[in-house]
Amino acid sequence: MDASKDVDVISRETVFQGYFRVDRYRLRHRTFAGGWSRELVREVFERGHAVVVLLYDPERDEVALIEQFRPGAYAAGWHPWLIECVAGIIEAGEHPDDVARRETREEAGADPEAMVHVGDFLLTAGGSSESCRLYCARIDSRAIHGVHGLESEGEDIRTHVVSTAEALAMVRDGRINNAMAVLALQWLVLEKDRVRRELAR
Incomplete structure (x- = not known):
């Protein structure tokens, strides 16, 4: 436009x-x-533009999430370790698909086997130009564990693998309060049958 x-x-x-x-x-x-x-x-x-990747294992109906320290949450007086989806900033000249794959490797130690583009979203349009491109990526949840991130960027990222039902429960009780993670998980619940077909091997 x-x-x-x-x-x-x-x-x-x-x-x-x-x-x-x-x-x-x-x-x-x-x-x-x-x-x-x-x-x-x-x-x-x-802030720049970003990708967010919901890591989903359609065979086991599990999602892989990450947990890391967030200074904005700390400044707001919230618990500063947030449970989120994989995410990263799109640098000049990069394609969002490539960023999604790179960040999945860096933050979760996995390679997406297939990806679906969910949509593009503005986060705080009243005061920031930042947009996020959301993907859902097929992964093998059995391969995801441990702590990841780039030491050069000060990252200390712990992975969690939970069932889709448990992830939704975490949204309901506030354990997951990151806006893009909430959006991604609620989208998955609404679209799960279609997503499982599209990401099927």
């Missing part, structure tokens, strides 16, 4: 550049009434 006719960017400047970047926009946009909004000043967190 081309929004260039409906959004007037007056200026954009980078106000912070560290591990991530923050840009300040001055803009206005067309309103539903047909005019233009007043000038808005908004900071946008430029």
Whole structure:
């Protein structure tokens, strides 16, 4: 979609550049009434775009999840070790499919045997440009165990293999509270019969 006719960017400047970047926009946009909004000043967190991979064993109806420390959860006052799906940032020039395979190897020690593209999602569009491409990948859950991650990136990632039913119970009781993991698991429950056919060997 081309929004260039409906959004007037007056200026954009980078106000912070560290591990991530923050840009300040001055803009206005067309309103539903047909005019233009007043000038808005908004900071946008430029985190980059990511892939998320739900690792699923259709033969055993099990999922492989990862657990790692998250500074954002700590800053929010939540328990900072979150149970999540495999995920990673898409670097310039990379194809999301390749990132999904690489991150599955790095974070779970496995190679996806097949992948289904589930969809593309915005996480916090009110203040960040980040999007996530979600995949469901077939794996052999018997091969997944231990601690993984790149030492050079400070990663310390523990793997968990549970039944789909147990993963959904973890969503219900709050043990899984990462938004993309919740979305992925609820999607799997709704689409499981189709996914098992598509990922069948």
